[in-house]
Amino acid sequence: MTFAFTLPTTSPVNFTTSFASSSAPSLPSATTTRRALLRDTLKRYKRLTTAEQYNNLPSLLSSISEYLPYLYTVDAYITSQDIAPLAEFETEWRAVLSRRTVSTELPRIRRKGLDYEICFATATLAYVHALRARSFLATAIQAPPPTDSNATNTSVHLINQAKDQILTAASIFLYLQNRSTTRERGGSQPAPADTTTSIYNALWSLCMASATLLAVLKDDPYPSIVALQHDKNSREWMYKAPTVPTKVRSLLLARLCMYSADMAGRAAAGVAATPGSGAELKSYCDDMAKTAKAKACRFLGVDAEAQGKVGEAIGWVSAGKEVLGMVVGGDGDKGKLGRGLDILKKAREEKKMEKVPMEALLGPDAGRLEEAMVLNELERRWRKINDSVNFHTVPSTSSLLTTLPTGRPMFPENQIWTPPKLSSSELLQLQTQSPNGGELDWAGADDSGDDIIAQPESSMPPGGFPRSQSTGYY
Template sequence: MPFPFALPTTSSVLLSDFFDSVTHPSLPLTATTRRSVLKDALKKHKRLSPQQRDSNLPTVQDAATSYVPYLLALNTGSGYRDVGPEKLDVEVKQPVEVEWRSTLSVALPGREPPRPKLVGLHHEIAFTLSTLAYTHSLLARSQLRILYGTATLSADQRASTIAGAMKHLLEAHSIHNYLLSLPSISAAKDAPIDIQPSTVSALASLALAEATIIVVAKDDPYTAAVAEDRNDSNKDWMFKAPTIPKVRAHLFARICLAAAEHATNASGLLARSGTGRIDEDLVKYANDLRRTARGKAARFLAIDTELSGKTGEGLAWLKGARKELGLSVELDDGKRKGFKGLKQSWQERREDRKIEKCGEWGMDGGRYEEARVVEMLEGKWDKENSTMNIQLVPPFEPLIASMPSGREYHSPQPYNPPTLSPDVFASMRAPPEPEEAVFRGEEEDSGGEDGFAGRSEPVGAFPGTAEEYGRSTPSTSYY
């Protein structure tokens, strides 16, 4: 986790064909240049290998962040509103037409998702800001992957890594909420599934759930102990059971329950979008994240109970944690049994290989990683209870039903979109020079677009020599 979003790609658009400004004539052309840079960055990012994409994410983030203020300035000026102290007048020649690839919609096997033609500047704003939010989630994902790598991190390094990921997730949450606050976005009925209000609201809840659940990872020694235990580079031959203060264990349980509530909200909103329309992996991930959060909460309540000397009740909480995780409740001498246990072991090994190869790891929402922690504690406590304490293990169902309410940890701040500096804004009052050409990007369009040229090369012609052929209309002649 977080979810591995696929960044969308877009077509080439010359914004000066759709907008004109009397007060700032250079604004449409400058905005086109910034958009072309973003278009190239997204297309180049798509061709990179999974190992190279993590290091390229800051480039995409910079391109999207640089384009947002120009895009919002066009939107503000077209609504006859001023930008700060500046008077901005933007005339809409015709509704802007853009194409963005819908990465959250269901596609046929072996085919890319569709890239529909969208009419209206609000669609352009929604996809641009959504792309920026996806980038922040992917940046958080690339940082959290370090926790499960081969390197053993110190407590300070672990805390710094998690804090950076948390900041990116909260920024993604704020961007999604900002989109919902725009009337043109929240009222759009003809939008693709990616930018519909229900989907954007679900993604906001999902980002907040991810930012909430990793709060406990910073001070959770059990998860770190399990990660180090299966790390081949770890040379420690002796394992000391970690300890955690009692009060914090109960607090962590309530924080996890708050994350579960946000994940439940996201799962319900995604299901409302319609089965068969939205990516099934995203729906499954939201449901698995909910299971992980509730299972982690039950595990912390088990720790809180065991620290009070109630080992039997703690074991019951761990059984409840396994139930919440959707795994087998019973173990045979501390080991998994049956086909379900074999399948779980196979899926865990598969997840480890994905982490090593920078693949799409974490699609289970951390569910199997939490299962390893629960099994470690269950094996340890069961051995102690069988030899020393000998306490009865009560049923876990009443305990799960008596879970406390969730407690929010974060206070998300509203998103403040970047704005143009007064110097940059004033420089666009001058009209563009006649010989000044707008940057249209180095990447060619894909997905059936004609691009800026408006026509394709003649059959058999050398690339770039279309102008040398005088025939401008199709001919029915064979010669």
């Protein structure tokens, strides 16, 4: 339920050749050192296997959190004219959201101006928070079946941590969106897609959609992960269904899902409107919008079935399948029920998602296949009941889709991240140190090997919902 961002790498930069400060002489040198440490951490991260990358996220978060206060202090000193420019500042980052120029590697783009450095470094912090959200969610999904309230609370706590991480990422993207509309960037070359206002707005919308779905996940009576956590030949979970929510609660969950669908749709439109943006992010946003809307249909179907309206319940799950693109041509119900799901499974197999360890098994479709499996099983069960007992008329999907409720936000949309600055004691130390200040000379660090990537035990496609082959339940 969170996009699997690729973290960028960057070339060495020496702030002392571009900036000098009389009030804090060692600030450029200290900033150079912290940036070099971050650069080295990013390079090491890229060479790790998938499982090792998850374990390395706290270290990476620490490195970037140490660098950003220095970077933003330099920016503030330039604004207040406490730093004098010596030469034009240039920096180079790998654009991870831009369209690939070749099939094997993302482009590396050099631009002038400190704002370019700030945008990439700060966005990297948001990417790390999003990846940590995926890590927490994966841990919650892998947990064994809860045997008591403590086990259940542990899983809920992990999902809450994932939600908090993705909300932090959303606040960072909102800050970058606001900053990009008020700051002029140096140089005459166009900005890469990664640093445009439209892409920041899209990423903020996507994070809000993800956070809302994570909140729904805690209360979802038919979690889509069940379909793959249980034995693929077993349908026992469908006959021992979780407690059905009340009508009011079902409507609330449906409205939250519709909000998520709306935000994901906005994100997809924003990515599509950004020149030079990659296709993977756009595809993921589209999949999340479909998944969230299909979930809303499922909640309304579950509520209808609880009220004895089996025909309407079948109509809602059929509408959800139609939203997911599952309803395809065929002879009778068999074609509609089976072939659409087979198409989604085949698409997953083509992306080499089968037999992948849990640490790397993060689907690229925002849980679309899992939701399709749940809808398919619910429809099978309810049609069997309706055909043998109730004989209710099934309304058309088109008539039901027009009655979907409006979306309802769950989290504030104006939470903006505050850039960190050095403390008074840290500034005082920089003011009393010599320009080198005993810092190591990282500016001339070797730039070779940035593109060397260790062969992981499996690929990690972007985005989606973790899957497990265990029988665990979050």
